Each structure stands twice: as C-alpha cells, then as structure tokens.
Amino acid sequence: MAPADPKAAYVRLRSAHLNAVRASLADHVARLAWPRERIDSYRTERLRSLLGFARERSAFHAARMGDVDPGTATVDDLARLPVMLKQEVDEEWDRIVTVPGTDRAGAERVLAEQEWYSYTPSGLQVFSSGGSSGVRGVYVWDWEQFVTLACLAWRWQTRAEFAVGAPDEGRQARLAVLEAGEPPHASTPLFDVATVPWMRTFVIPAAAPFEEVLRAVTDVRPTHLVGYASVVGRLARAVAAGELDIRPVRVSTNSEPLGEEDRDAIDTAWGAPVHNLWGSTEIGVQAVGCGRGEGLHICEDEVILERVDAAGKPVGPDEPAARTLATGLAGRAFPFVRYDLGDEVTLLPGPCQCGSAMRRVADVAGRRDDDFRYGDRVVQAAAFRHVLGTDPLISEYQVRQTESGADVLVVGSPDVPAVVAALGSSLHPYGVPAAAITVHIVEEIPRTAATGKLRRFVPLGR
Numbered sequence: 001m002a003p004a005d006p007k008a009a010y011v012r013l014r015s016a017h018l019n020a021v022r023a024s025l026a027d028h029v030a031r032l033a034w035p036r037e038r039i040d041s042y043r044t045e046r047l048r049s050l051l052g053f054a055r056e057r058s059a060f061h062a063a064r065m066g067d068v069d070p071g072t073a074t075v076d077d078l079a080r081l082p083v084m085l086k087q088e089v090d091e092e093w094d095r096i097v098t099v100p101g102t103d104r105a106g107a108e109r110v111l112a113e114q115e116w117y118s119y120t121p122s123g124l125q126v127f128s129s130g131g132s133s134g135v136r137g138v139y140v141w142d143w144e145q146f147v148t149l150a151c152l153a154w155r156w157q158t159r160a161e162f163a164v165g166a167p168d169e170g171r172q173a174r175l176a177v178l179e180a181g182e183p184p185h186a187s188t189p190l191f192d193v194a195t196v197p198w199m200r201t202f203v204i205p206a207a208a209p210f211e212e213v214l215r216a217v218t219d220v221r222p223t224h225l226v227g228y229a230s231v232v233g234r235l236a237r238a239v240a241a242g243e244l245d246i247r248p249v250r251v252s253t254n255s256e257p258l259g260e261e262d263r264d265a266i267d268t269a270w271g272a273p274v275h276n277l278w279g280s281t282e283i284g285v286q287a288v289g290c291g292r293g294e295g296l297h298i299c300e301d302e303v304i305l306e307r308v309d310a311a312g313k314p315v316g317p318d319e320p321a322a323r324t325l326a327t328g329l330a331g332r333a334f335p336f337v338r339y340d341l342g343d344e345v346t347l348l349p350g351p352c353q354c355g356s357a358m359r360r361v362a363d364v365a366g367r368r369d370d371d372f373r374y375g376d377r378v379v380q381a382a383a384f385r386h387v388l389g390t391d392p393l394i395s396e397y398q399v400r401q402t403e404s405g406a407d408v409l410v411v412g413s414p415d416v417p418a419v420v421a422a423l424g425s426s427l428h429p430y431g432v433p434a435a436a437i438t439v440h441i442v443e444e445i446p447r448t449a450a451t452g453k454l455r456r457f458v459p460l461g462r
Helices: 006-031 036-057 059-064 075-080 086-091 104-113 143-164 187-191 210-220 229-240 260-269 382-388 416-430
Strands: 125-128 138-141 173-178 199-203 224-228 250-254 274-280 284-288 296-298 303-308 323-328 372-374 377-379 394-401 405-412 436-441
Touching: 006 143, 036 059, 036 075, 075 303, 104 125, 104 138, 138 143, 143 187, 143 250, 143 274, 143 284, 173 210, 173 229, 187 224, 187 250, 210 229, 224 229, 229 250, 229 260, 229 394, 250 260, 260 274, 260 382, 274 296, 284 303, 377 416, 382 394, 382 405, 382 416, 405 416, 416 436
Parallel strands: 173 199, 173 224, 224 250, 250 274, 405 436
Antiparallel strands: 125 138, 274 284, 284 296, 303 323, 372 377, 394 405
16 A cells, blocks of 8 residues: 555645634634723633633643632733743643643654654644744644634734625635745744635745745746745845836735835835734744734734733833733643743834724834843844845845854845945944954855744854
C-alpha cells in the first residue's frame, strides 16, 4: 500500500476546519458593532471560564492563582496574579499544558517528524516560533482556538467585503499570502484563509529571494494582499519603481512592525485600505486595524491587555508603561494569563471613525529588545528607522549592532557616505557621539529560516 500523502491528509482536515471558521465569521463580524457594556460583560464571562479551566487542568496556573476566585473574578483581579514570563513557558511547559497526554517532548516530536503542517490525534496544531526574542517557543492551538484566532484575524476585512458584496460575474478575488509558507510557523495556516466564496488563495513563501516573490505576485495578479509588513512594503516600492503592476483593493500586514516607511509606500502605490495586525504565536491575534481609523482595535472580546509598570502593576491610559501583559481568552490548551509580550503599546484616545467601541492602540513600533544598549546608554530603534526608512533609494535594510556602533545592510542604491553621516547625527543625541557606522549595499538580506521574517535590528549576541 502506498504511504499516505501528509499534505493531502492535512488539507482534508483543514478544509473542515475552514468551514468552521467561515461558519463563525458572521458572529465575529457582528461583535465589531457591540456596545461597550456588552464587550465588557462578554469579556468578564470569558475570563472566568478561562481561569476556572486553567485552575483545574494546569498545575502551573493553579499554583499561581492564589485566592483569586475564578467564579467572581474581574479584569481588575488579574493584577493579583504574578506576571507570566517567556522563560517560565520554556521551563514549565509540561505544568502549563492542559491537554491530557500532551507534553513538551511529544510536541517536539511532532515538529521533528511531521512532513507538513498536521493535526495531532486530539486535534491540536503544534507550532514553533522563530525565537526573535531570544527564546524559541513551542506552542499548541486546539481546534476551537484556531477558529477564534482566524476570525479575529479576518473579521475586519470580512466586514468590508460583505459591505461591497460579490464581484461582478466572471471576476474572482485572488488573495496572495506572503507568509512563512511551510512549517513550523503558524502564519501560513492563520492567513491562508479565503473568507468569502469568490476568493482563491495563493501562498508565496516570504523567505524566497525577492525576485522569485516578485515573479509569483506578478503571475497571481492579486486583488488582495496579506503578508509580512516588510515584504508587502517592498512590493509597494517595486510598483513605484515600475517593476510590478498590480492593483490590490485591500492590504493586510502582520508578523512584523508596520513602519511609517512601509505604510507610506503602500499608500503611494495603491491607496488601498490597510489592515495591520499585531499578534504573537502565544496569544494569536491581539489587535487589528479597521482600515479606516488610526491605530489597531484591540480584540477585547478575546484578549485582555494590561499596560503595567516595572513591578507588574497596571498604569493609567495616559501614563507610560514598562511592558504589556496579555491574557488570551481562547487559549485553553496552553493558557497564557498575564503573559509578558515584550511589546510596547500606547492607547489611543477617543472613538474611531469606523464606529467600533473596541479600544485602540497605536501601531506597534517594535519590541523593547529592538533597542541597542551601549553600556548605560540606550539607543532606540527609531534613531535608525528615521534615517533608513525615509531614504527613497533604500528598499530594505537590517541594522546589526557592534561594540561601538552598527553594521547596516541595505538593498538599493543610496548615497552611502550621506547615510553614514545621517546615522551618526541621529545617534548623537543618545550620547553616542562617535559611533562607528558602516553601510554595505547587498542584493538580498537573509530572512529568518524558520519563519521568513526579516529581523531589522540585531543586538549584540544574536
């Protein structure tokens, strides 16, 4: 008997999974119009359900819950729990997971042995992060969690598509999916989702040489784009350079910070609504742009975000925060409660012009570990972005910290001496007056092998 085709087996079960996603999308779209009171009430009940389940099924969470009663807990009560750290996730994996018969060793075997994306016999999907924060992560999503996360990722776009309606007869929407393209990263399953019957999807690995990506996108002629922010931004610059002729009506970016340079390039090339997404493999989807107003709407029905000080205590909306903690209400297989994301977020005041009552955060610029430290001096990544991201002759860049400055890789044809001088001036206010800056023009910047992401800032020791 011929061996089973792992891709075919996965596709069959995934097809059933996608049917469940599409069945739930209408409900999730309706939530975008919920009033504040209904959001808060729903979120409280979801939190109580998660805490009660985690206490009974996870030894790790039972030990840290103390005297917090899941049956009466509120969002404010989360501050009574300790912060959950990445290192703890790595060290306490087997005490956190709630699925009987599942442990870290077994999850690692799935990752090592699977020939393609797969489901375990209990319906779990196992993913691994690329370790961009310095700690490689292994995560499991159960069946219902994926349904929820896919709906959170796509409901804003779906609402817009429902408003437009089906395309003219004979026309078909084509979605180009510019993600990792292969295991073990979760981006491809999450974003390779045709949300309406008249849409076809085409997966294009983001880690491929850019010339291959360009050819594939040209062949697909997508009406919709979803993918890593840096890849979509570079495609937009290719349009400006006359190297690409596509006209997407909607653009979705994810997995990397959407910098001003990429957003401006997208707006110049297409003028299409941009739905930026902020997420993580741990929580899934935390906030998504509506495509109309500023910033990203927090997925408040399924995610609780806490901006806290260095001690883990919540701060006010107008106060600076040391870090952001997240509780994913859909994550029962591997609960994340008050998890330190490592991202910095700023709340936006006032209502959004789209009409949703879900609160907003500003576009997430990056993680704290994007900043470089030279002794007691901290240079924010923005000091480099301001120069490199605004040069029209630079299509992509990477900054690698050195002991006394940085080595910068750029794709394009900039005036190298001028870039070096501008970077030196940009670093001077941070107390690095004689920074040693080198700039190298390269054909391609390597992306992370496991994920296809571009790490723009590489501190010493990485």
